[in-house]
Amino acid sequence: MSKGRVTILGSNGHLGHAAMAGFRDGGWAVTGLGRANRKPLEGTDFIAGDADQLAVLKAVVADADVVVYGLHLPYDKWDNGRAERQLHLVLDALKGSGKTLMFPGTIYNYRAGDRVVSPDLRQSGEKARGGIRIRLELMLRAAAEAGDIQAIIIRAGDFFGPGNRDEWFGQAMLMDERKGRLYHMGPVDLRHSWAYLPDLGRAFALVAERRKALASFENFHFSGHWVSHGQIMAAVEVGLGRQMKVMPLPWWMLRAMGLINPVMRDICEMRYLWNNEMELVDPRLDALLGQGFTTPFEAAVAATVSDIVGAKRAA
Numbered sequence: 509m510s511k512g513r514v515t516i517l518g519s520n521g522h523l524g525h526a527a528m529a530g531f532r533d534g535g536w537a538v539t540g541l542g543r544a545n546r547k548p549l550e551g552t553d554f555i556a557g558d559a560d561q562l563a564v565l566k567a568v569v570a571d572a573d574v575v576v577y578g579l580h581l582p583y584d585k586w587d588n589g590r591a592e593r594q595l596h597l598v599l600d601a602l603k604g605s606g607k608t609l610m611f612p613g614t615i616y617n618y619r620a621g622d623r624v625v626s627p628d629l630r631q632s633g634e635k636a637r638g639g640i641r642i643r644l645e646l647m648l649r650a651a652a653e654a655g656d657i658q659a660i661i662i663r664a665g666d667f668f669g670p671g672n673r674d675e676w677f678g679q680a681m682l683m684d685e686r687k688g689r690l691y692h693m694g695p696v697d698l699r700h701s702w703a704y705l706p707d708l709g710r711a712f713a714l715v716a717e718r719r720k721a722l723a724s725f726e727n728f729h730f731s732g733h734w735v736s737h738g739q740i741m742a743a744v745e746v747g748l749g750r751q752m753k754v755m756p757l758p759w760w761m762l763r764a765m766g767l768i769n770p771v772m773r774d775i776c777e778m779r780y781l782w783n784n785e786m787e788l789v790d791p792r793l794d795a796l797l798g799q800g801f802t803t804p805f806e807a808a809v810a811a812t813v814s815d816i817v818g819a820k821r822a823a
Contacts, residue, residue: 510537511717512573517559517598520546522667522675522705523612524578528552530709531576534717541568547671559594565601574608574716584770591640595647603656608719610712611648613663613727615701616641620784627663627727627790635777645727652725660715660722664708664730665701665788669808670815672705678816680757681744685817690745690752694782696738701788703732704808711797718796729790733805737782743806747813 514531518524519540525547531538538552541564545554557564559579569575579594602609616638617631633639648659668677681691694700711730715722735743741754759779766773794801802808 509535511535513537513539513571514574514576514713514716515568515572516540516576516578517565517568518542518578518580519549519552519554520544521578521580522669522672523580523708524576525549525671526669526705526709527576527578527610527712528709529706530711530713531716534710534713536574536713536716539568539572560597562597562600565598569601569605569607572607574610574719575602576712577609577611582771584774586637586640592643592647595644599647599651599656602651606655606657608658608660608716609648609651610660610662610716611645613645613661613729614641615663615665615781615786615788616778617645617663618786620780620786622786625729625786625788627729627792634780637774637778649725655724658719658722658724660719660726660728662708662712662715662728662730662793663788664703665732667703667705667708668812669705670811672812673816673819677744677812681740682813682816685748685752685820688753690741690754691757692737692741692754693757694737696741696754697736698783699734699736699785699787700740700782701732701734701786702740703730704803704812707732707802707808711793711801714797715793728793729788731788731790731794732802733808734787735805739805740809743809744813746806747810748817 514536516524516527519528520542528538528540528549532551540554541557555568581591617633618625619632619634631642633642651657652659667675708730745752762772763776766776
């Protein structure tokens with residue numbers, strides 16, 4: 509028997525696709541929404557449509573018990589109220605329904621000096637992008653307090669996992685893998701919060717199962733893997749099965765590209781996330797998920813590396 513119906517808005521995205529798999533494997537009836545079904549997943553349904561159209565959104569969420577917000581604007585298109593307008597449409601589609609809306613939070617809501625980032629820590633974005641994310645979460649809280657929805661935020665670190673080749677592993681750390689070079693994002697002794705996408709997708713599904721015991725507004729932090737840049741390098745080498753020349757990422761090159769490429773410019777602006785330790789912690793979510801929930805770090809990295817390298821060889 510199905511545990512319920514879930515609609516994933518933006519099912520082609522990193523989080524959206526992981527949630528599709530996590531809910532399907534958890535026994536849910538899953539429907540994805542996207543302009544095209546670029547990542548077909550057996551055992552799920554898909555509706556082609558534009559999430560910028562209110563009528564489309566109302567139709568795809570009508571039968572859902574839970575809705576996952578996997579929509580994600582291009583990195584340089586968050587400003588001028590565009591991110592807020594995208595969420596506002598979804599909230600309009602759900603208005604008065606009481607349905608559960610699950611939203612992926614980011615660490616952008618916090619400052620470089622916030623070493624331990626717990627759900628009760630005050631939010632104060634380091635950059636303008638953090639201010640945008642804070643406003644989105646305030647919109648969710650207001651909708652939940654008005655009784656329109658139940659809003660559940662699950663905040664996570666940087667994504668990695670098989671099938672996600674345009675993220676930090678594929679586009680930065682392993683970009684010169686064929687030349688025997690491996691790049692670390694920040695000082696090798698500093699630690700960083702990472703989220704293995706298959707684990708995060710399962711976490712969304714498990715929290716959704718418990719939603720009736722939760723408040724109308726919840727803010728969870730998914731601890732994932734808290735490891736140093738040096739540990740990442742070592743795990744990647746193990747996954748590759750050979751030693752590499754380990755080097756710092758040439759940020760100067762990204763800054764130069766940023767003079768003409770707004771995405772590179774914005775990525776460089778967020779470099780502070782790699783040069784400061786900001787650990788996501790949440791004993792409450794840890795207890796809900798249970799001991800041993802996350803995939804062992806070395807196994808997660810090996811699966812990611814194998815997928816990226818295999819795709820490069822097949823290209």
